[in-house]
Amino acid sequence: MKDILLQITMANILPFGEVGGALIPLLPLATFVILGLFGRKYFKSFAGILGTLSILIVTLLSFYTAYHYFFVEGKVDGVFQKIVALKYTWLEFSPNVSIDMGIVLDPISVMMIVVVSFVSLMVHIFSLGYMEGEERFATYYAFLSLFTFSMLGLVLSSNIFQIYMFWELVGVSSYLLIGFYFDKPSAVAASKKAFIVTRFADLGFLVGILILAFYSGTLDFGVLINKLTSIQSPEFIHITSASFLGASMLTWGLTLVFIGGAGKSAMFPLHIWLPDAMEGPTPVSALIHAATMVVAGVFLVARLFPVFSVDGTALNIVAYTGALSALLAAIIACTQTDIKRVLAYSTMSQIGYMMFSLGVSKYGGENGLGYMASMFHLFTHAFFKSLLFLGAGAVIHVVHSNEMKDMGGLRKLMPITHITFLIACLAIAGIPIFSGFFSKEEILLAAYHSNKLIYVVGVLASGLTAFYMFRLYFSIFWNSTQNADHLMKHGHGEGSLTIKWPLIILAVCALLAGFVPIAHWVTSDGVPLETHIDIGFSTLPVLLALAGIGLASYLYKTANTRPQAIAHSLGGLYQTAYKKFYIDEIYLFITKKIIFNLIGRPAAWIDKNIVDGLMNGLAALTGKISELIKGLQSGKLQNYTLYFFGGALGLAIILIYFLQ
């Protein structure tokens, strides 16, 4: 057996050397195994504490790592290095091509582990109160740990196949968590849908990997990026000269990989699973469908960004898909009434921002602004969006409904939730000082310098964002107070400390995250970037956002019939947006009508009647012939002798005249 290969460079970045590094993903895995096997029986309510403790340790380790990377050892000659901290061969196909399990530390992965573990910790704590009394409490924490493990593994991947594996694992943990309330048919359907849609996208990812790996002759990110970005390398010449249907194999490979990313990140037209995924417990939505898993697609493109940057076509696809998704989702979000769905569409919209920001970016230096902005937005978005979801969760916890009409006037009942939610809304709307403002400005700036059309879309969407977020905010916390009064009467409180504290912590983050100098740390080439806010440039988006807020307060702050009137006057347009542009229906048509009826059913029918029928027919034919020739054995002696003689004579004739 070949020994496990350990390649440690600058191991002291990681707490306690490589062991500590490996602990970051493996601790949640261990928690998953322990809770999964024994949780039901032996832990029951202690499971939550155990899971939270383990994730707390992981968070501390991540912070330690981030500190050491960004402040102590990560930078060599002013450039943040890509450090392979741990690597062992998992499956070797040939000396060059192997799937490795490793930990790679570079700005984006270090940033991501911080985000993932921190948000995960918040969600763990929140769930202690939120999921209390749930029958499958231990299982819930097991799944959360599994997800955390997979997500950490994903961001730390050193190998494109490793990322694919964890990609699938986050998919399945998402599946398990969405379907957590398995006795609800809608939850089951949603989990199924989420998994299948992303699986379909992953097909693209897989084929993309095959293409890239074949031409570059490696699966290792470092080597792959090296080979496919150096114009003179034979691999590069090979992959760009080979073409299929008019596009080079590089474009194909990257586009296919991007399809995988688009699936996971709910980009149009593969976004249909995300709104449905809100069937899962709300903290799960906060963790998976807001802050971490859904940005995996962005992360993937960022990870391969050097390669993307040499291929304009692929990058354009990324940009336009992102922009389209951002706008589309924003429009749909304005019409939805389920608060979690609104948040889901807003997530999709924000990820659209990140995507197109990457798409308009170039590699290196100032040109890499979009890359930086995208990562920045990813960072800030994680906080305010998980905060929004947790806030929504707290609301749902009290109201026991997802529908806006069941809410209203909750600001008195739930003051902390109200304040934190407001902060988050301001952040996402891009109001200055709040974190979202900084990242969104960078994105729009990058777009402005590179693609005016996308810039316009971005600005438009940012106005819409402010509108629908505040529509949400007002509908929940202001508007009619009937429901709130009713709840007050029955003595409902805001919830336990475990519910409140995460909200507060996240609110602080959402407020302050914008001041984190991401530009100094996370850039396309590792060289720190200086950014500054251009007041003049910011005016338009901020004004638009304020307008959106104003419109929302006009329409939704108090109970009135104006929204209905507007919806009515928009008629078909409103309906189209409300029905999410009928994309679900189109999918349904394709799957149910075309795949099931035109492929599945015929295949089953053919198998039963034609292929199997052939076999049965063969047997039946034999029986038929047997029946047919039974007359030979007539029972009459004279016939027998006649056949006997005839046979002999025939044999003689054949032999004498034909075979001689």
Added chain:
Amino acid sequence: MGTDFLILMKQEWMVIAIIFILMFIKIGSNEWKNERILNLVNILLLINFILGLFWNQEGTLFNEMYKTNPLIVAEKNILSLGTYIIALQAYSWLKNHQHVLEFYILLLSTLVGMFFMISAGNLLMFYLGLELSSIPLAAIANFDLEKRKSSEAAFKFIISSAFSSGLLLFGISLIYGLTGTLTFTELSQHLNGNPLEIFAFVLFIAGFGFKISAVPFHLWTADVYEGAPVSVTSYLSVISKGAVLFVFVSILYTVFKPIAITWYNILFILSVLTMIIGNLFAIRQQNLKRFLAFSSIAQVGFILVGISGASREGSASVVYFVLIYVFSNLGAFGVVGLVSALSGKENIDDYKSFYKNNPLLSWVLAISLFSLAGIPPTAGFFGKFFLLISGAGQGNYLLITIAALNMIVSLYYYLKVIKAIFMDPNDNPIEKLAIPASPKLALFICVAGIVLTGLMSYVYEYIYSLATSF
């Protein structure tokens, strides 16, 4: 000369001695009980078989009319063993029969006839042996005197047999006319393959075809097998057929070697026809005896494939297969005969849920059928494999493919019986049968033979060492 005469023909003498002992008993006293006679006969046949294994010599007698060599001795021993098993199995049937002694006298006469036939070095001797082995058989085919089917079977058998000897003789007479000799060793030097000779040869082969029931000379087989008593049927299907096959191989391989191409073509046609027709008819049978008749026809098809190999492997594998066939077919017939004698049921439908009350018999029948179907680890697998491998030695893979596909068809009907025994429900399955000791012994021998003959390669290697090279 005198001692040679006694020693070389030792096996014949022993059987003749048994016949005489039985005749003395018949003449001397009528008081003997059936059981006593049956036990005596069984012991005598066992002694005959054991003695047949030792003190054998090689040589010729009567101006090469009679010859013997280790292979022939081995073949005769196989037949003796088979006869012994059949005698054991006949116990339940003959226990209450009036004419036990006559049965054995006639039966053993045919055995003597076969011995002479195998040892024949001359067409006349061959003919005499053949007739001696078939005419008494017709008589014992009618041994259930009062049964209509039995008489009909015997009648069909004797007339077909006479007719086939007529053709055979006509062929022999023409061969004689063309070559002027009847001795095997001289015959082979005079053959040159002209059309008349081929015509004569075809008639000659037709005679053989009748005996081994190759299609299209097989039509009597099923009727006779069904009508005759089970013991006679098993004797016909195993011993009589086996003996003729032994002769057939040696005559083709030695006497008719000069016209090998001709008989290769004949064997090709016959084997394909035999396999296909045998199988197609076997599929639709309900009566187990009739079913086994057709299955044995199909088996002959495979044997013909083996013979067509025209090699030392060919002759060895035919002898080997016949040995295995003795065990397998007698195992099957043994069970069928027992059930028929004790409960009177012969149809496949009657065997539904047979396993419920008679697990032992079921397994014996199943193992025998598996062996007939050629399923490992039973010996039948090896037998068939070697037959087909020697057949493939000629490079005719079409024949092998046809044979292999026919094995599937044959498997189907064997499995149909297995299915009835083990799987099909039946409200009224056959009661638990009390099996007398001697049939039990017979079945044990059969099963042991089926299991061991294949796995112990020694048996095949021994036969191979005896076999004549082509």
Added chain:
Amino acid sequence: MNLSALIILPLATAIAILLARGLKQVRTLALIGSTGQFLMSLGLLWAYWKERSAGNTSQFLFEFDYAWFAPLNIHYHIGVDGISVSMILLTAFVVIAGVLVSWAQDNMNKEFFFLLIFLSLGAYGYFISLDIFTLFFFLEVAVIPKFLLIGIWGSGKKEYSAMKLALMLMAGSALVFVGLVGLYFNTDVNGAHSFDLVAISKMHIDIASQKLFFPFAFIGFGVFTALFPFHTWVPDGHSSAPTAASMFLAGISMKLGGYGCLRVATYLMPDAAQAYAPIIILLSTIAIIYGAFATMMQTDLKYINAYSSVSHCGFVLLGIGMLTKTSIIGAVMQMVSHGLMTALFFAAIGMIYSRTHTRMVAQLGGLLKSIPIISTVFVIAGLCSLGLPGFSGFVAEMTLFMGSWQNADQWYRLATILACASIVVTAVYILRAVGSAIMGPVRDKHFNNLTDASWNERLAAGILIIGIVAIGIAPFWLNQLITPGAEHIMEHLGRAVSMK
């Protein structure tokens, strides 16, 4: 290590079972025997590693050669390489799980366990054979027990299924037979024909005869491993069989075919394998896609798994047809993985069926609530089937795809992409089944009173899951086990090409 012990132990167990009395004795004996097999297979793995790490690089280890039928040059020649060892491990895992699952088998228990153990004997013998006669012998040994197992203890239209299975498999082996005989007569080892796999591999058989006999051997073995369009025994056979028999059938018996395609057809007739590769790939791609779509329409859990087996075994043949080292490794991995996974699946289905007395997806629902352990087992099997990382299915499929993609031909690429696409369809049917049978509201009041898995069922599932996970999270050992064998095959292919 004396490999014959792998045959002798099951034989001794089988005989002991025949002599035993009562269910308790019988099943105890069966368990002891299968545990013995299990330990022995692990011992074999250990011994194999020891030999290899001691620097023994010969192609086959622990060889033993005895002239069985000397006149025909038939030998009892046994030995193992990594591929065989992995298949033997698979067999041992499935056998012990199968015995455990059948713990409560009361109806004709003696015969049942006898046949199970006998079947395993055939499989072991098959995997250790280095003489193609012996190999063929054991191949057929393993057929008839299945017929009886299905026909006697099965459910539904069991007689029909049993008959169909037996006939189609025997038809397959008849074709194999023709192929082997043809091969035999085209060999010349020291002036004699030979069945010896090693000896034949060292000589060059002329291309015309290779081309003539390769289809026989390949299709023949292919029938066992559900080669389209000869796969129709699979759904009926699997669904009618009792649980343990389904497990054996899908877990072991279908692998006999794949192993034969690789070890006999491809290895011994490399030129023909190359010539026929497009057809193999075409058929296996059809099997993969078509099997997957046909699965989607099934409503019976066993049918779902059976059709998915058609699809998954298509991967095996695809890997063999692609003829690259990685794809062949992938094919072998897929065999092991699918064997374990599908056995687990059938075990879970059997457990569900024995409690709810239905296998129809539409009649089940909400089982996760009342029988969480069994449901979890089912879900794990499903996730493995749809190729989730961490389980063996993923490793095998990815290896296969990587290997297939190395074949630069456009059409082969298309086949690979289609094969990749099938995993999406797999997700659809697995999740549909899981969604409506395991999850969802409780469909029937009685389901609330079901008892969860008993110790033997847990143990059986646990053993299989350990196997699946052991490959899933640490595939390198299996990879290294298989690689030398695959390299030998590739080397042979390469040499054959240069001889052209």
Added chain:
Amino acid sequence: MKYFFLQATLSRSLPFGEAGGALTHILFLSTTLFFIGMYGLFTRRNMITILMAVELILNSVNINFVAFNKYLYPGKLDGIFFSIFVITIAAAEAAVAIAIIINLYRSHHSIDVEDASELKY
């Protein structure tokens, strides 16, 4: 027509030598007898007649043997001996056959061959 055709083939290919003429005539006779027997066997319905037809066939063989012996190979007595044995065996055969027919008559009350056709298919 078929039979004549066959006879023509026979006579063309026989190496008759000087004795050709006479032998041909005798062979013609025996062949005719053979086919007459055959015809009787195929068409008669009485079992005894059928038996007689078979005897005719055997007799044609006897004629063959004797003729060949006399004209072609007069030095040895192979053919003649053969025919004696054939006659003997034919007698034995007839005896057994008639016994069987008698027994059959007991159960069937008929010796029409059509009545003895219960065993079929």
